[in-house]
Amino acid sequence: MIYLGIDTSNYTTSAAAVTESGFVSKRRLLPVKEGERGLRQSDGVFHHMKILPELFNELAGEIDLKDAAAIGVSVKPRNVEGSYMPVFLAGHGYARVIADALKIPVFEFSHQDGHIMAGIFSGGCFELLENEFLSVHLSGGTTEILRTRYTGTGFENVIIGGTRDISAGQLIDRVGVALGMRFPAGREMEQTAKNAVSAVKLPVSTDGAYMNFSGTETKAASLIKDGNAAEIALGTLIAVKNTLVKTLNSAIEKTGVQKVLVVGGVASNALIRNGLTDEVNGNVYFASAELSSDNAVGIASLAKFCKEN
Numbered sequence: 001m002i003y004l005g006i007d008t009s010n011y012t013t014s015a016a017a018v019t020e021s022g023f024v025s026k027r028r029l030l031p032v033k034e035g036e037r038g039l040r041q042s043d044g045v046f047h048h049m050k051i052l053p054e055l056f057n058e059l060a061g062e063i064d065l066k067d068a069a070a071i072g073v074s075v076k077p078r079n080v081e082g083s084y085m086p087v088f089l090a091g092h093g094y095a096r097v098i099a100d101a102l103k104i105p106v107f108e109f110s111h112q113d114g115h116i117m118a119g120i121f122s123g124g125c126f127e128l129l130e131n132e133f134l135s136v137h138l139s140g141g142t143t144e145i146l147r148t149r150y151t152g153t154g155f156e157n158v159i160i161g162g163t164r165d166i167s168a169g170q171l172i173d174r175v176g177v178a179l180g181m182r183f184p185a186g187r188e189m190e191q192t193a194k195n196a197v198s199a200v201k202l203p204v205s206t207d208g209a210y211m212n213f214s215g216t217e218t219k220a221a222s223l224i225k226d227g228n229a230a231e232i233a234l235g236t237l238i239a240v241k242n243t244l245v246k247t248l249n250s251a252i253e254k255t256g257v258q259k260v261l262v263v264g265g266v267a268s269n270a271l272i273r274n275g276l277t278d279e280v281n282g283n284v285y286f287a288s289a290e291l292s293s294d295n296a297v298g299i300a301s302l303a304k305f306c307k308e309n
Contacts, residue, residue, distance in 0.1 A: 002063055003307065004071040004098065005300025007114055008048040008091035010141060011039065011184060015055040016296035017063050018121075018304050023297050024062050025290075026055040032183045037173060041086040048090035056098075070104050071095050072303030074111040074296075077142075079157060083110065107303045111294075112137055113154045118298030119263040119287035128285070133259040134160075134251060136244070138266035139294075140169035140184060145209050145251050148261070153306055161209025161251050168240045168266045171213040175220045175236045179229050190269050193234035200227060200235035204243045209251040211243045240266070241275035248280050258282035268292035 007014040014027040030047045032039055039047075059065065073095035076083045088111070099106035116135050120128055128150070135148040135157070145161030166174070169186070176185020179192070193199075202219050205212040216239050223232055252258055260282050267273065268289045276284050291297055 001069040001304075002065075002067045003300045003304040004065075004068050005114070005296035005298070005303060006052070006071070006073040006091040006095045007111060007294060007296040007299050008044075008052070008074070008087050009111055009294045010044060010085070010087055012294035013048050013051040013055060014294055014296035015052065015059055016300045017059055017068070018297065018300040019063065023300070024059060025295055025297050026058045027295055028055065029184075034182060035177065037177055037183050044087040045090050048087060049094075052090065052094045065102065068102055068104055070107060070303045070307040071099050071102075072107045072109055072299040072306070074114050074299055075108045076110050078112045079110045079154060105307065107153075107306045109154050109299055109302050112142070112157065113302060114296065114298035115139070115263040115287070116148065116155050116261065116298065117302045118291040118295055119261045119285065121298060121301045122288035122291040123261070123285045125261065125285045128259060128261060131259070132257055133261055134248070134255065134257050134282075136248065136260065136262045136267070137264050138168050138244075138262065139264035140173060141167055142264065143167040143169070143211070145247060147255060147257065152309060154302065160255065161211075161247050163211050163213060165212050165214040166217065168213065168244070169264070171217050171240065172236060172266065174217055175232065178221055178224050179232065184265070186265060186269065189233045189237065190271070192230050193237055193271065194230075196228070196230035196234035198231055199238050200231050202235045202239040204239055204246065206243060206246045206250070209247045209254065211247050213240075213243070216243075237269060237271050241272045244272065244276060245279045248276070248282075252280070252282045259285070261285045263287045263292060265293035
Protein backbone atom coordinates (compact mmCIF):
# COMPACT_ATOMS: atom_id res chain seq x y z
CA MET A 1 0.00 0.00 0.00
CA ILE A 2 0.99 3.59 -0.62
CA TYR A 3 -0.04 6.57 1.49
CA LEU A 4 0.25 10.08 0.07
CA GLY A 5 0.89 13.36 1.86
CA ILE A 6 0.73 17.07 0.95
CA ASP A 7 2.04 20.03 2.93
CA THR A 8 1.92 23.62 1.66
CA SER A 9 3.68 25.72 4.29
CA ASN A 10 4.82 29.34 4.17
CA TYR A 11 7.99 28.60 2.23
CA THR A 12 7.93 25.01 0.96
CA THR A 13 5.69 22.92 -1.28
CA SER A 14 5.90 19.26 -0.28
CA ALA A 15 4.47 15.99 -1.57
CA ALA A 16 5.36 12.52 -0.32
CA ALA A 17 4.49 8.86 -0.41
CA VAL A 18 5.03 6.40 2.43
CA THR A 19 5.34 2.78 1.31
CA GLU A 20 5.97 -0.51 3.05
CA SER A 21 9.68 -0.18 2.29
CA GLY A 22 10.26 3.51 3.02
CA PHE A 23 9.24 6.86 1.59
CA VAL A 24 9.58 9.14 -1.41
CA SER A 25 9.74 12.85 -0.69
CA LYS A 26 9.47 15.73 -3.14
CA ARG A 27 9.64 19.34 -2.07
CA ARG A 28 10.58 22.73 -3.37
CA LEU A 29 11.34 25.99 -1.62
CA LEU A 30 9.17 28.88 -2.72
CA PRO A 31 11.15 31.72 -4.36
CA VAL A 32 11.97 34.66 -2.08
CA LYS A 33 13.67 37.69 -3.60
CA GLU A 34 17.19 38.48 -2.45
CA GLY A 35 17.21 40.73 0.62
CA GLU A 36 13.61 39.93 1.56
CA ARG A 37 12.56 37.93 4.62
CA GLY A 38 9.44 36.19 3.41
CA LEU A 39 6.46 35.98 1.06
CA ARG A 40 2.94 37.35 1.07
CA GLN A 41 0.34 34.62 1.60
CA SER A 42 -1.22 35.31 -1.81
CA ASP A 43 2.15 34.77 -3.49
CA GLY A 44 2.61 31.57 -1.51
CA VAL A 45 -0.74 30.19 -2.67
CA PHE A 46 0.13 31.03 -6.29
CA HIS A 47 3.48 29.23 -6.11
CA HIS A 48 1.99 26.17 -4.37
CA MET A 49 -0.67 25.82 -7.06
CA LYS A 50 2.00 25.99 -9.74
CA ILE A 51 4.44 23.59 -8.08
CA LEU A 52 2.11 20.84 -6.76
CA PRO A 53 1.33 19.30 -10.19
CA GLU A 54 5.07 19.24 -10.95
CA LEU A 55 5.86 17.43 -7.69
CA PHE A 56 3.13 14.85 -8.23
CA ASN A 57 4.42 14.27 -11.74
CA GLU A 58 7.82 13.53 -10.16
CA LEU A 59 6.18 11.20 -7.60
CA ALA A 60 4.38 9.36 -10.39
CA GLY A 61 7.74 8.65 -11.97
CA GLU A 62 8.76 6.61 -8.90
CA ILE A 63 5.52 5.09 -7.62
CA ASP A 64 2.18 4.06 -9.06
CA LEU A 65 -0.33 6.57 -7.69
CA LYS A 66 -3.16 4.12 -8.42
CA ASP A 67 -1.86 2.02 -5.52
CA ALA A 68 -2.57 4.83 -3.03
CA ALA A 69 -4.84 3.81 -0.14
CA ALA A 70 -5.27 7.25 1.42
CA ILE A 71 -3.98 10.80 1.28
CA GLY A 72 -3.19 13.16 4.15
CA VAL A 73 -2.91 16.94 3.97
CA SER A 74 -2.03 19.78 6.31
CA VAL A 75 -4.90 22.27 6.51
CA LYS A 76 -3.74 24.64 9.26
CA PRO A 77 -0.60 25.56 11.17
CA ARG A 78 -1.52 24.07 14.57
CA ASN A 79 -4.31 22.24 16.37
CA VAL A 80 -5.72 25.27 18.14
CA GLU A 81 -8.87 27.26 17.57
CA GLY A 82 -8.42 30.00 14.99
CA SER A 83 -5.22 28.58 13.54
CA TYR A 84 -5.36 29.49 9.86
CA MET A 85 -3.15 30.49 6.95
CA PRO A 86 -4.30 30.80 3.32
CA VAL A 87 -1.28 28.85 2.00
CA PHE A 88 -2.79 25.62 3.29
CA LEU A 89 -5.84 26.06 1.03
CA ALA A 90 -3.70 25.16 -1.97
CA GLY A 91 -2.72 21.75 -0.61
CA HIS A 92 -6.17 21.07 0.82
CA GLY A 93 -7.88 21.63 -2.51
CA TYR A 94 -5.33 19.56 -4.42
CA ALA A 95 -5.63 16.67 -1.94
CA ARG A 96 -9.41 16.61 -2.33
CA VAL A 97 -9.11 16.44 -6.11
CA ILE A 98 -6.67 13.51 -5.88
CA ALA A 99 -8.85 11.73 -3.31
CA ASP A 100 -11.91 12.07 -5.55
CA ALA A 101 -9.98 10.93 -8.63
CA LEU A 102 -8.50 7.87 -6.91
CA LYS A 103 -11.57 7.24 -4.74
CA ILE A 104 -9.53 7.17 -1.53
CA PRO A 105 -10.11 8.86 1.83
CA VAL A 106 -8.46 12.16 2.66
CA PHE A 107 -7.30 12.85 6.24
CA GLU A 108 -6.70 16.36 7.52
CA PHE A 109 -3.95 17.31 9.95
CA SER A 110 -2.06 20.36 11.12
CA HIS A 111 1.36 21.35 9.82
CA GLN A 112 2.67 20.87 13.36
CA ASP A 113 1.24 17.32 13.44
CA GLY A 114 3.27 16.59 10.32
CA HIS A 115 6.50 17.82 11.88
CA ILE A 116 5.97 15.72 15.01
CA MET A 117 5.14 12.59 13.04
CA ALA A 118 8.09 13.15 10.69
CA GLY A 119 10.29 13.17 13.77
CA ILE A 120 8.82 9.95 15.11
CA PHE A 121 8.93 8.30 11.67
CA SER A 122 12.49 9.27 10.81
CA GLY A 123 13.82 8.89 14.35
CA GLY A 124 12.30 5.42 14.71
CA CYS A 125 10.92 6.39 18.12
CA PHE A 126 7.39 5.02 17.68
CA GLU A 127 7.25 4.30 21.42
CA LEU A 128 6.46 7.99 21.85
CA LEU A 129 3.01 7.26 20.42
CA GLU A 130 2.20 5.21 23.52
CA ASN A 131 2.88 7.79 26.24
CA GLU A 132 2.98 11.50 26.85
CA PHE A 133 6.16 13.29 25.76
CA LEU A 134 7.52 16.78 25.28
CA SER A 135 7.86 18.05 21.72
CA VAL A 136 9.77 21.10 20.63
CA HIS A 137 8.74 22.75 17.35
CA LEU A 138 11.58 24.92 16.04
CA SER A 139 10.93 26.58 12.71
CA GLY A 140 10.91 29.89 10.89
CA GLY A 141 7.58 30.84 12.39
CA THR A 142 7.27 28.72 15.53
CA THR A 143 9.23 28.06 18.69
CA GLU A 144 7.06 26.10 21.11
CA ILE A 145 7.59 23.58 23.87
CA LEU A 146 4.59 21.26 23.98
CA ARG A 147 3.22 18.56 26.21
CA THR A 148 2.16 16.07 23.54
CA ARG A 149 -0.05 13.00 23.36
CA TYR A 150 -0.98 10.94 20.31
CA THR A 151 -4.77 10.65 19.96
CA GLY A 152 -4.98 8.09 17.18
CA THR A 153 -5.89 10.76 14.62
CA GLY A 154 -3.20 13.32 15.33
CA PHE A 155 -1.59 14.96 18.33
CA GLU A 156 -3.03 16.80 21.29
CA ASN A 157 -0.55 19.54 22.19
CA VAL A 158 -0.57 21.80 25.24
CA ILE A 159 1.81 24.74 25.07
CA ILE A 160 3.96 24.85 28.21
CA GLY A 161 6.78 27.03 26.90
CA GLY A 162 8.23 28.77 23.90
CA THR A 163 9.04 32.20 22.57
CA ARG A 164 7.25 35.34 23.68
CA ASP A 165 8.47 37.38 20.72
CA ILE A 166 10.27 36.17 17.60
CA SER A 167 10.98 32.51 16.91
CA ALA A 168 14.40 30.87 16.86
CA GLY A 169 14.08 30.56 13.09
CA GLN A 170 13.22 34.24 12.71
CA LEU A 171 16.27 35.19 14.77
CA ILE A 172 18.56 33.09 12.58
CA ASP A 173 16.96 34.32 9.34
CA ARG A 174 17.02 37.99 10.36
CA VAL A 175 20.64 37.91 11.43
CA GLY A 176 21.56 35.91 8.35
CA VAL A 177 19.82 38.29 5.93
CA ALA A 178 21.45 41.25 7.71
CA LEU A 179 24.80 39.53 7.09
CA GLY A 180 23.98 39.33 3.38
CA MET A 181 22.68 35.74 3.21
CA ARG A 182 19.67 34.53 1.22
CA PHE A 183 16.40 33.75 2.98
CA PRO A 184 15.95 31.23 4.59
CA ALA A 185 19.42 31.61 6.06
CA GLY A 186 19.74 28.62 8.38
CA ARG A 187 21.97 26.45 6.23
CA GLU A 188 24.27 29.32 5.24
CA MET A 189 24.48 30.46 8.87
CA GLU A 190 25.62 26.99 9.88
CA GLN A 191 28.27 26.85 7.15
CA THR A 192 29.50 30.36 7.94
CA ALA A 193 29.73 29.59 11.66
CA LYS A 194 32.14 26.73 10.92
CA ASN A 195 34.73 29.33 9.87
CA ALA A 196 34.66 31.14 13.22
CA VAL A 197 37.70 31.08 15.49
CA SER A 198 35.55 32.30 18.38
CA ALA A 199 31.97 33.41 18.94
CA VAL A 200 30.53 36.78 19.93
CA LYS A 201 28.66 36.61 23.23
CA LEU A 202 24.97 37.34 22.83
CA PRO A 203 22.37 37.67 25.60
CA VAL A 204 20.05 34.82 26.55
CA SER A 205 16.64 35.66 28.04
CA THR A 206 14.51 32.95 29.66
CA ASP A 207 11.68 32.72 32.17
CA GLY A 208 11.10 29.10 33.10
CA ALA A 209 10.15 27.33 29.88
CA TYR A 210 9.59 30.62 28.04
CA MET A 211 12.15 32.65 26.13
CA ASN A 212 12.73 35.91 24.27
CA PHE A 213 14.98 36.36 21.24
CA SER A 214 14.47 40.03 20.33
CA GLY A 215 17.29 41.14 22.64
CA THR A 216 19.58 38.60 21.03
CA GLU A 217 18.69 39.97 17.59
CA THR A 218 19.24 43.58 18.69
CA LYS A 219 22.70 42.83 20.06
CA ALA A 220 23.69 40.79 16.98
CA ALA A 221 22.50 43.59 14.68
CA SER A 222 24.60 46.13 16.56
CA LEU A 223 27.73 44.06 15.88
CA ILE A 224 27.23 43.45 12.17
CA LYS A 225 28.73 46.67 10.78
CA ASP A 226 32.17 46.17 12.31
CA GLY A 227 32.02 42.51 13.37
CA ASN A 228 33.16 39.23 11.90
CA ALA A 229 30.33 37.42 10.09
CA ALA A 230 31.46 33.94 11.13
CA GLU A 231 31.76 34.92 14.79
CA ILE A 232 28.32 36.57 14.74
CA ALA A 233 26.78 33.51 13.05
CA LEU A 234 28.35 31.17 15.60
CA GLY A 235 27.34 33.42 18.49
CA THR A 236 23.74 33.47 17.25
CA LEU A 237 23.53 29.69 17.01
CA ILE A 238 25.12 29.25 20.45
CA ALA A 239 22.62 31.70 21.93
CA VAL A 240 19.74 29.70 20.44
CA LYS A 241 21.20 26.46 21.78
CA ASN A 242 21.79 27.86 25.28
CA THR A 243 18.29 29.32 25.39
CA LEU A 244 16.72 26.01 24.40
CA VAL A 245 18.78 24.05 26.93
CA LYS A 246 17.67 26.30 29.79
CA THR A 247 13.98 26.30 28.85
CA LEU A 248 13.83 22.58 28.13
CA ASN A 249 15.48 21.67 31.42
CA SER A 250 12.93 23.89 33.14
CA ALA A 251 10.06 22.16 31.31
CA ILE A 252 11.38 18.71 32.21
CA GLU A 253 11.74 19.68 35.86
CA LYS A 254 8.24 21.15 35.96
CA THR A 255 6.42 18.28 34.20
CA GLY A 256 8.53 15.27 35.13
CA VAL A 257 8.32 14.17 31.46
CA GLN A 258 11.80 13.20 30.33
CA LYS A 259 11.31 12.13 26.72
CA VAL A 260 11.75 15.05 24.33
CA LEU A 261 11.23 15.11 20.56
CA VAL A 262 12.78 18.05 18.68
CA VAL A 263 11.43 18.86 15.21
CA GLY A 264 11.38 21.70 12.68
CA GLY A 265 13.91 23.23 10.33
CA VAL A 266 16.04 24.80 13.07
CA ALA A 267 16.47 21.34 14.60
CA SER A 268 18.55 20.27 11.59
CA ASN A 269 21.42 22.46 12.80
CA ALA A 270 24.24 20.21 14.06
CA LEU A 271 25.47 22.61 16.76
CA ILE A 272 21.98 22.90 18.24
CA ARG A 273 21.33 19.16 17.99
CA ASN A 274 24.61 18.25 19.68
CA GLY A 275 24.08 20.82 22.42
CA LEU A 276 20.59 19.57 23.25
CA THR A 277 21.77 15.95 23.24
CA ASP A 278 24.61 16.70 25.65
CA GLU A 279 23.04 19.29 27.95
CA VAL A 280 19.32 18.54 28.29
CA ASN A 281 18.39 16.45 31.34
CA GLY A 282 16.28 13.92 29.48
CA ASN A 283 16.13 11.55 26.52
CA VAL A 284 16.22 13.70 23.39
CA TYR A 285 15.04 12.43 20.00
CA PHE A 286 15.32 14.27 16.69
CA ALA A 287 13.81 14.11 13.27
CA SER A 288 16.46 13.19 10.72
CA ALA A 289 18.23 16.18 9.23
CA GLU A 290 16.43 15.46 5.95
CA LEU A 291 12.98 15.48 7.56
CA SER A 292 13.54 18.27 10.09
CA SER A 293 12.60 20.99 7.62
CA ASP A 294 9.13 21.20 6.06
CA ASN A 295 8.06 17.99 4.35
CA ALA A 296 4.97 15.87 3.70
CA VAL A 297 6.37 12.56 4.95
CA GLY A 298 4.92 12.99 8.43
CA ILE A 299 1.52 13.85 6.95
CA ALA A 300 1.61 10.74 4.74
CA SER A 301 2.61 8.60 7.73
CA LEU A 302 -0.28 9.99 9.79
CA ALA A 303 -2.65 9.12 6.94
CA LYS A 304 -1.28 5.56 7.03
CA PHE A 305 -1.95 5.27 10.77
CA CYS A 306 -5.48 6.65 10.40
CA LYS A 307 -6.36 4.37 7.49
CA GLU A 308 -4.97 1.24 9.16
CA ASN A 309 -6.59 1.96 12.52
